[in-house]
Amino acid sequence: MKVDLHMHSHCSDGVLSPTELMERAFAQGVQLLALTDHDTLAGVEEARERAQSLGMQLVSGIEFSTRWGSMGIHIVGLGLALERPALHATVAAQRRARAERNEEIGRRLEKIGVVDAYERARELAGEVEPGRPHFAELLVRDGKVVDSARAFKKYLGSGKLGDVRQQWPPMADIVAAIRAADGVAVLAHPAKYALTRTKLRALMSDFAAAGGQAVEIISGQQASGIAENLASLAREFELEASVGSDFHRPGHPWQELGCPGALPASVTPVWHRWAPG
Template sequence: MKIDLHMHSSCSDGELTPEALVARAKEAGLDVIALTDHDTVEGLARARLAAESEGLTLINGIEFSSRWGKIGVHVVGLGLDATSEALQEAVAAQQAARVERNLTIASRLEKLGAHNIYQRAVDLAGGTQIGRPHFAQLLVEDGLVKSVASAFKKYLGAGKVGDIRQQWPPLIEIIGVIRAAGGVAVLAHPAKYRLTRTKLRALINDFTEAGGGALEVISGYQPSGLARDLAAMANEAGLASSCGSDFHRPGGVWQELGRFEAMPTNARPVWSLWPELAALGGHK
């Protein structure tokens, strides 16, 4: 059984529609997937219908933005009830915060010469969630930069004019929402926060004490030995281990669907929490 529990569709900042994403997952040989769009569950119903037609098992998911102290961290929710009132309220609040953030980014970019960029980003997104990649494409159209990569390097990357620090809800609050919706909270891609080992342990401890259930020990392609090390840290904290590609678009060789190492032997897989999946076994 091949499992990928972290991926994104065009309902957030992914490139493929939920249906196309599921079809690609099937081509990749996956058996169990979780759609984990940023701060939205809009694509789950469509993904579920597609998964049923392809013979795949879909686990409801979401990826929430949150903060731990002054650090932004992401928490994946797995196996949750998408109709939960607590979840719906949290999603609405997150979406409102995203709109405010995007309006601020647009205002700053227009002062630099971009034209009506917020409304154009909305149109470009086609009714789905807009984000910095949309703004980047429009900056290219306006001739302010030559490429999307240049747009991030000059205007949208860390520390640039379009890098707006969002005051996301505290980590403990987001974990509470996921648990209220019957889901398992997973600390996403912990190695990507570039914390010292001491700070990472502190984050994991706080995450566990707040009710977190798993650590994402595999996030796409990563250095040899990292997964085993993270699994050991998860075990020490009493957490299960999760894995995923964090897929956003075709061509991302480091984040392709299902293309990551096997779950380390010292890990307690998060799918062991769901009896119907634990019975199937699985290596990814």
């Protein structure tokens, strides 16, 4: 079974609609998948409807922004009971926090001549709170940069003018919110945090102690040995294993839908909870 439990639509910082995303996943042979937009559930029902029509199984999902100490960490929630009011309260709080950050990004970009940056980014985003890709599009439209990649490199990336640090909720609080909605809390792409093994082990220890249940062993294309290293830590802390492309847009083959490689045999796939049979 081809599984992909981490991907993004235009409801957060991807470029495809939930429907288009499901169609692309189907074309890539994915059978079990989750839409995990940043801090929003806005696209889940649209994605579910199209996935079902294509014969794929969609697991409800979201990617929450959190902090571990002073460090930003992402936690994926899978298999959530979407009717829980407390879950929607958590999502609403995250949206307010994102809006505050985006307003500040807008103010900073106006200093370099991007007029009404936040309002225009909201227009581009439609019904959802804008993400940095929307601000990148504004920078391209206003002639500040030639493309989105340059927008991030010059203005929106780490340490740049539009890099606004947000004080997200503690990791343990988000894990608790996911568990309260009958979901599975997954530590997203741990290898991308550039931690030493000692710090990575501390992160996974704290995540497991907070009630975390799984870790992404595979996140898109990875260097040799990463999956095995993460698998050994997953076994140590009795965490299940997840896989995800972290797909955002076509043209990035290292994050194409449908994950490359196979899980090490020594770990338990998190999708045993939803896979038929």
